Amino acid sequence: MSVCENEEQEVNQLRALIAAMADVTPDETPSERADAKLKLAQLEHQLASAQSALDNCRRVHTWYEVRLHVVRMANDDGSNPTAVTLANAEEWIRVANLVFAPARLRVLLDPATDFETRNNTRLNQLVEGTGLKDDDDAINDANGIGDQFPNRIAVICRTSRPLSAPPFGNCGPGCGFSGFPGKYVIMPAFDPNLAWLFAHELGHYLGLPHTFRFVIDTTRDAGIVFDILGDSLQALENDASVVNDTPPEMIINDQSAGPNTSVSFGGQTISFLRNNVMSYYRPLTLNGKTITQGQAARVMAVLQQRRSAGLDVAVLVGLCSDHFYTTSVAERDNAVTNVGYTNEGIACYVFDLQAPGTKPLFRLRNSNNGDHFYTTSVAEHDNAMNNLGYTDEGTACYVFDSQVAGTTPLYRLLNSCDHFYTTSKDEHDNAVANKGTDEGIACYVFDSQAPGTVPLYRLFRAA
Ligand SMILES: [Zn+2]
Numbered sequence: 126m127s128v129c130e131n132e133e134q135e136v137n138q139l140r141a142l143i144a145a146m147a148d149v150t151p152d153e154t155p156s157e158r159a160d161a162k163l164k165l166a167q168l169e170h171q172l173a174s175a176q177s178a179l180d181n182c183r184r185v186h187t188w189y190e191v192r193l194h195v196v197r198m199a200n201d202d203g204s205n206p207t208a209v210t211l212a213n214a215e216e217w218i219r220v221a222n223l224v225f226a227p228a229r230l231r232v233l234l235d236p237a238t239d240f241e242t243r244n245n246t247r248l249n250q251l252v253e254g255t256g257l258k259d260d261d262d263a264i265n266d267a268n269g270i271g272d273q274f275p276n277r278i279a280v281i282c283r284t285s286r287p288l289s290a291p292p293f294g295n296c297g298p299g300c301g302f303s304g305f306p307g308k309y310v311i312m313p314a315f316d317p318n319l320a321w322l323f324a325h326e327l328g329h330y331l332g333l334p335h336t337f338r339f340v341i342d343t344t345r346d347a348g349i350v351f352d353i354l355g356d357s358l359q360a361l362e363n364d365a366s367v368v369n370d371t372p373p374e375m376i377i378n379d380q381s382a383g384p385n386t387s388v389s390f391g392g393q394t395i396s397f398l399r400n401n402v403m404s405y406y407r408p409l410t411l412n413g414k415t416i417t418q419g420q421a422a423r424v425m426a427v428l429q430q431r432r433s434a435g436l437d438v439a440v441l442v443g444l445c446s447d448h449f450y451t452t453s454v455a456e457r458d459n460a461v462t463n464v465g466y467t468n469e470g471i472a473c474y475v476f477d478l479q480a481p482g483t484k485p486l487f488r489l490r491n492s493n494n495g496d497h498f499y500t501t502s503v504a505e506h507d508n509a510m511n512n513l514g515y516t517d518e519g520t521a522c523y524v525f526d527s528q529v530a531g532t533t534p535l536y537r538l539l540n541s542c543d544h545f546y547t548t549s550k551d552e553h554d555n556a557v558a559n560k561g562t563d564e565g566i567a568c569y570v571f572d573s574q575a576p577g578t579v580p581l582y583r584l585f586r587a588a
Pocket residue numbers: 325329335
């Protein structure tokens with residue numbers, strides 16, 4: 126179902142009323158015409174406010190879902206792998222999702238396919254900005270990995286950066302980096318005290334500049350620099366061209382680990398944006414990093430642009446509920462742990478490999494609402510991809526196209542924007558009685574385990 130159904134209905138009803146008023150009655154009196162004009166103006170006013178309620182509902186309930194592909198580098202001979210585990214990457218993701226919640230962004234990965242180790246010494250030893258040939262080649266390698274995953278954000282972890290580089294504590298400038306527009310995010314080894322570092326680099330990838338222009342070693346030097354700048358706070362501004370609500374600040378290394386939240390020079394106060402993810406200052410609490418409304422607006426605009434360009438396949442989800450079916454236990458468990466689905470048990474039994482007489486059941490996903498859709502029809506599969514905003518997700522399993530002994534129909538229903546499949550006639554009838562559209566029989570499957578079949582798990586995510 127759609128969460129904004131009531132708002133949609135209101136808009137549609139008002140549109141219909143306005144359209145009906147356009148039927149001009151030739152013999153109406155001047156006073157009737159005046160009444161009609163007034164009525165029309167009132168309806169248009171109501172439509173404008175209903176439309177804004179609908180837009181607001183959609184905005185509040187929609188978020189962007191973007192998949193990562195994490196590559197952990199090791200040397201050519203497999204030695205010296207970067208100290209990043211799958212659990213570490215998941216912690217980076219957890220923190221990033223807290224930071225970017227105001228931008229309605231949710232990043233995720235599929236542990237089965239989106240985390241791997243690769244051997245490449247020069248990329249494993251990449252240090253940004255040395256200008257060395259090896260580094261340029263390593264950057265080319267990184268671009269190559271980015272090109273391999275246009276549908277995801279490539280996160281490349283390399284081991285070279287030393288830990289304990291004062292005064293930043295465990296990580297100096299260039300420790301992690303990314304660009305805009307970029308093809309990858311470069312990360313160092315995992316450090317629990319810098320779990321927000323990935324969110325910072327992701328911020329760059331999504332178009333956020335630093336909140337500061339200068340990094341100065343000592344408070345004394347910072348005072349001198351500020352004096353040279355004419356005590357102008359404006360001269361410290363760095364991100365004003367794309368973000369309008371982050372005050373200008375200055376990174377002063379000897380304040381980094383301290384508790385101060387500002388410093389004053391020449392009667393001017395420079396605030397430290399400790400809680401802003403695009404500042405270098407350490408947050409006062411471990412999960413203290415966030416973004417401003419202006420930064421959120423910038424990130425959402427960039428996500429929208431990239432989504433239109435087919436990059437990173439940001440899927441808009443939230444408006445629709447989704448029924449999701451998979452034979453993979455790992456995928457099922459990941460959907461429950463990381464993507465907000467509920468395990469609804471076993472839908473039916475199907476073939477994981479093609480058995481005689483079976484056909485592939487194609488799996489697709491709608492990038493406008495997250496709906497999963499399954500069909501055995503190549504024509505329907507192609508139409509969904511070419512005209513309805515669906516992306517191919519491969520073959521879900523193998524099933525029968527017509528009834529053979531021992532099989533049972535798998536009914537297909539559509540509830541608003543959610544495709545739903547069940548072998549239960551009761552559930553089918555109940556869905557139809559509750560505004561669901563009967564879309565016939567998807568295929569034939571087994572209700573209990575037959576030789577060679579595996580469970581097809583059913584999951585659900587509310588709108
Ligand atoms: Zn940065």
